[in-house]
Amino acid sequence: MPADCLFCKIIAGEIPGNKAAETDKILAFHDIAPQAPVHVLVIHKQHTPGVADTTDNAIFGDLLGGVRDTAKQLGLSDYRVVLNNGAEAGQSVFHMHAHILGGRPLKWPPG
Helix, strand or coil: CCCCCHHHHHHHCCCCCCEEEECCCEEEEECCCCCCCEEEEEEECCCCCCHHHCCCHHHHHHHHHHHHHHHHHCCCCCEEEECCCCHHHCCCCCCCEEEEEECCCCCCCCC
16 A cells, blocks of 8 residues: 555545445445535545556456446446546556546536
8 A cells, every 4th residue: 555645544544434345355335525416435445546557357357346336325327437547647646547427417428
């Protein structure tokens, strides 16, 4: 766990997070700057900086399974899943995570 990773600190309980769901592999918590009525981040508890850095395909399965299960727990049937890879794509915390956005109609293309 990198000492400076915000999401690793949330996993460790060093920084509070408004949890939406948790398993032994996944943590989901509400975004502090929501872009939709429902905006939850889903992270794997194993640190990996981004999509391009992830070599264990099981992490992707765990992450997307966590997205599905969290969305269901939140009562969402229609939602968007976003994974950013790299600063130019909008990734600001370099611990791979998925955004669940829902609770309103979402237009395409996104910003």
